[in-house]
Amino acid sequence: MAQKFRIVIVGGGVAGLALATRLGKSVGKSGRAEITLVDKSFAHVWKPMLHCFAAGTAANENDRISFMSQASRHHFEFWPGEISGMDRKAKTITLAPVIDTNGETILDERSLEYDAVILSIGSRANDFGTPGVAQHCMFIDNLVDANGFNDRFRKELLKAFAYHRELDIAIVGGGATGTQLAAELHKALGLAALYSFGQKPPELKITLLEAGPRILPAFPEAVSEAAMKQLEAIGVSVRTSAMVSGADENGFMLKDGTRIPATLRVWAAGVKAPDVTRKFGDIKLSRSGQLEVRPTLQLLEDDSVFAMGDCAFIADKPVAPTAQAARQQAHHLARHLPAWINGRPLPPFVFNNKGAVVALGDYNGWGTFPGGTVFGGGWLHGLSARMVHLMLYRQHQFELYGPFRGMVSCLVDWLDVFVRPSVRLD
Ligand SMILES: Cc1cc2nc3c(=O)[nH]c(=O)nc-3n(C[C@H](O)[C@H](O)[C@H](O)COP(=O)(O)OP(=O)(O)OC[C@H]3O[C@@H](n4cnc5c(N)ncnc54)[C@H](O)[C@@H]3O)c2cc1C
Incomplete structure (x- = not known):
C-alpha cells in the first residue's frame, strides 16, 4: 500500500489548530493524508484573550481546548514538543526533549518526517534589546506567561488590600494588548473588591507607556483619542x-530621564518571531525573524515548507x-492543500480585511x-464593539468544536457565572 502524504503542522494556535481541524476533516478522514499537529503545550487558547487570563477575568479551564481531545475527534494526531x-x-523536523517542571525528561529529542510542513509558531513581544527588560519585566505571550502574571497580580493585590497601600503597575506598549490589559486589570480590581468583606479596595495605579504619538496606532485617530479618554x-x-x-x-526609565515606579512591569510592545526560526538553516527571515514566504505561503527557498500566521512574512504584500x-x-491552506497534494x-x-x-x-x-x-x-x-469582540471568540470556538459542542460550551460559560466568582481569586 502506498504511503500516505505526511503533513506536519507545527504550532496549534489560531492558525495551526484551525488548519489541523479542517485538514483532518477532509484529507485526514478520507485517508489521503496523515496529519500531525505538534505544539509545545498541551492545550490551545485563543490568544486575543490572554489579557483576560492575565487579569483573571476569564476562567482558563473553560477556555482551553485539549489538543489530544481535538485530534481524536478530527482525524489528526497530536504530539507535544517544541520544534528545535x-x-x-x-x-x-527535530523536537526538543520534553522535560517536566521537576527536571525529569518525559520524552527524548525526536525527529518527525514530513512531505509538507506548515510552521505556525506565532510570535512574541519584542523588547528590542532594551536593558533590564528580559530580567525585570513580565510578558503576556502565552498562557504560562498570563497565568504567571496573574499569580503575581493576586499576591500584590492581597498585600495592597492588607497593608492599605497602592499597587502600581506599568505596561509598555499602547497596542491592542497593552491597552486592553490596562482596562482589564482595572475591571479585575472592581470585581475582586466585591469579595473583600466590605474592605475599601486599594488604589490601582496603572501607567500605560507608548513610544509613538498615540495609543492603538492600527486604529483611526478618533478611536485612539476616545480610548485614551476612556x-x-x-x-x-x-x-x-x-x-x-x-x-x-523598581520600574522603568524613560529616555527623557523620567522614572516610572512600578511593582509589576509588563512588556507588551513590538512583535517578533520565536528565536527558533534562526535555527532553520539558510532561509530568508524578516527583520523580526519571521519566515519570508511567497504569496502561496511557501518559503522562498522550499515548496514543501509553508509558514502562516504571526511567524510568516509575505514579502510581496505584508499583512499585520x-x-x-x-x-x-x-482557511486558504485548508481549501487548497488537498488539490496541491495531487x-x-x-x-x-x-x-480580505474585515476591520x-x-x-x-x-x-x-x-x-x-x-x-x-x-x-x-x-x-x-x-x-456593539464589545459584542463583536466576543462573537469573534465564539466563532473560533464553533469552528473548532462544531455547532453542537460550541453551543454547549457557551451554555457552560453562562452557567458558570452562577457557580464561580467572576474573577480569579485562587
Ligand atoms: C493579549 C493579546 C491580545 C490580542 N488581541 C487581538 C485582537 O483583539 N485581534 C486580533 O486580530 N489579534 C489580536 N492579538 C494577536 C493574535 O492573538 C495573533 O495575531 C494570533 O494569535 C496569531 O495566530 P498564530 O496562529 O500565528 O499564533 P498563536 O495563536 O500565537 O499560536 C502559536 C502556537 O505555536 C506554539 N508554539 C510556539 N513556539 C513553538 C515551538 N517552538 N514549537 C512548537 N510549538 C510552538 C504555541 O504554543 C501556540 O500554540 C492579540 C494578541 C495578544 C497577545
Whole structure:
C-alpha cells in the first residue's frame, strides 16, 4: 500500500489548530493524508484573550481546548514538543526533549518526517534589546506567561488590600494588548473588591507607556483619542511619546530621564518571531525573524515548507500579525492543500480585511470597517464593539468544536457565572 502524504503542522494556535481541524476533516478522514499537529503545550487558547487570563477575568479551564481531545475527534494526531530544528534535505523536523517542571525528561529529542510542513509558531513581544527588560519585566505571550502574571497580580493585590497601600503597575506598549490589559486589570480590581468583606479596595495605579504619538496606532485617530479618554476616566495614566530606555526591579526609565515606579512591569510592545526560526538553516527571515514566504505561503527557498500566521512574512504584500490574518491563511491552506497534494498549483493568498475591534474591559469598545467607518463607543458604551469582540471568540470556538459542542460550551460559560466568582481569586 502506498504511503500516505505526511503533513506536519507545527504550532496549534489560531492558525495551526484551525488548519489541523479542517485538514483532518477532509484529507485526514478520507485517508489521503496523515496529519500531525505538534505544539509545545498541551492545550490551545485563543490568544486575543490572554489579557483576560492575565487579569483573571476569564476562567482558563473553560477556555482551553485539549489538543489530544481535538485530534481524536478530527482525524489528526497530536504530539507535544517544541520544534528545535529542521533539515530540509532529509525533510525532517527535530523536537526538543520534553522535560517536566521537576527536571525529569518525559520524552527524548525526536525527529518527525514530513512531505509538507506548515510552521505556525506565532510570535512574541519584542523588547528590542532594551536593558533590564528580559530580567525585570513580565510578558503576556502565552498562557504560562498570563497565568504567571496573574499569580503575581493576586499576591500584590492581597498585600495592597492588607497593608492599605497602592499597587502600581506599568505596561509598555499602547497596542491592542497593552491597552486592553490596562482596562482589564482595572475591571479585575472592581470585581475582586466585591469579595473583600466590605474592605475599601486599594488604589490601582496603572501607567500605560507608548513610544509613538498615540495609543492603538492600527486604529483611526478618533478611536485612539476616545480610548485614551476612556482609560483616563477609569484612572489609567496614559503617556504617549514615552520612549523606554531601561527597566529594573523598581520600574522603568524613560529616555527623557523620567522614572516610572512600578511593582509589576509588563512588556507588551513590538512583535517578533520565536528565536527558533534562526535555527532553520539558510532561509530568508524578516527583520523580526519571521519566515519570508511567497504569496502561496511557501518559503522562498522550499515548496514543501509553508509558514502562516504571526511567524510568516509575505514579502510581496505584508499583512499585520492579527488573528484575522492567521485564520484566513489557515482557511486558504485548508481549501487548497488537498488539490496541491495531487499536483495542482496553489493560488496566492489574498487578505480580505474585515476591520478590527478593540474592547476595554466592560467599559467601552470600538471597531472599524475597512472603509474607515468607526462603530461603538457611543451611549451604550461600545456594547456593539464589545459584542463583536466576543462573537469573534465564539466563532473560533464553533469552528473548532462544531455547532453542537460550541453551543454547549457557551451554555457552560453562562452557567458558570452562577457557580464561580467572576474573577480569579485562587
Ligand atoms: C493579549 C493579546 C491580545 C490580542 N488581541 C487581538 C485582537 O483583539 N485581534 C486580533 O486580530 N489579534 C489580536 N492579538 C494577536 C493574535 O492573538 C495573533 O495575531 C494570533 O494569535 C496569531 O495566530 P498564530 O496562529 O500565528 O499564533 P498563536 O495563536 O500565537 O499560536 C502559536 C502556537 O505555536 C506554539 N508554539 C510556539 N513556539 C513553538 C515551538 N517552538 N514549537 C512548537 N510549538 C510552538 C504555541 O504554543 C501556540 O500554540 C492579540 C494578541 C495578544 C497577545
